[in-house]
Amino acid sequence: MVGRGREKCKDRVMAKKRDRPSSTAADQAPCPQMWVDERLGHRFRDLDLLRQGLTHASVHSGQEESSNRLQQHNERLEFLGDTMLGAAIGAMAFAYYPDADEGLLSRVKSQLVSRKTLARAWDAHGLQPLAIIGPQMQHPLPISVRANLLEGLLGAIYLDGGWEAVYEAVQRLLGPALESLGAEGVAADTKNALQMWCLQHYQRLPEYHCERCGGTDHDPIFRAQVQIADHTTTAIGNSRRQAERNAAAALLQLLQATTVGQ
Known part of the structure; x- marks a missing residue:
């Protein structure tokens, strides 16, 4: 009888667990405001802007294009974030390589703003749980999507906190990548630059x-x-x-x- 009582109790517990609504990804996700503050150094005042910056267009795919829809996802913020990212990286490279010419600075910048570098920065700073994406998106997210999400977030940071806030965020995101280029990365790029120069001016290597x-x-x-x-x-x-x-x-x-x- 004791054994049967235990089985019935176990059955009731399991039934209660089945009756509970399953937790969603949103329930388990971290607080975006605190997450961004801890990792990128900016605490959002406008939480709607933060949400928009993290919302990929796939969430609203299939809906009729409208000004309202444009305000719900981050494509416009991606454009702004890309612009601010380029300005911040340019300033960082200029300060980090005081003896570099314009060509070298441009090559350093192009490496740091590449889709692959941005996607790595997104992953390295643990931002994946913040992404708001459509159910049709594959996992892991493609490099281009992760890069776009990061640009959207940077655009939102700029609107919420201005230049100093977005510059601080870019430093945290890509400062390590800039330092890792170092003399080794610049030298490797110089060899490629010599090759391109010779092909352009001498048509040979x-x-x-x-x-x-x-x-x-x-x-x-x-x-x-x-x-x-x-x-x-x-x-x-x-x-x-x-x-x-x-x-x-x-x-x-x-x-x-x-x-x-x-």
Whole structure:
């Protein structure tokens, strides 16, 4: 009898659990205002604006286009966020690379505002639970959707808090990516820039020659030479790749100076 009583009690508990409404994603989602404040440093005053910034157009797909619908999703805010993002990244790159020319600054900016970089920043800061998307969207969200959501959020931050607020948010989102580029990222990009320069002006690629010239097994030294037409530069590095990148940077600087002087 005791065993049957326990079974009946268990059945009643299970029945109550089945009768409860299941929790939705919205129930489990964090508070957007606090979430954004903790991660991006801005506490929204206008919560409707925050919601709009996080609402993807897929939520209202199939509905008739209207001014009311435009105010419900974030496509207009994406446009604004993209503009403010470019301005913030430009200012950050300008300060971080005081000796860089316009071409290098442009290349750094293009890397940081790419869809892939923005999607990574969205993921790295744990913003996925805030996304308001239509049921037809696949998971994980495509790179383009995550990037657009981030731009929409930045647009909302700008309207709610102004330039200082959006600049702070971009610094938190992409400051680590800017720092990770560092000298390594700039050097790698310089080698690509040299290649494009040579194709544009000489219709052929530069030629590299690299060999070990000293050092120890644990700390080798390599010398690289790069040539295009009658222009040649040489540089050293602790690896073949580094030596070639250093030589490429020197040759690109030489070519640009030669062109300016003509």
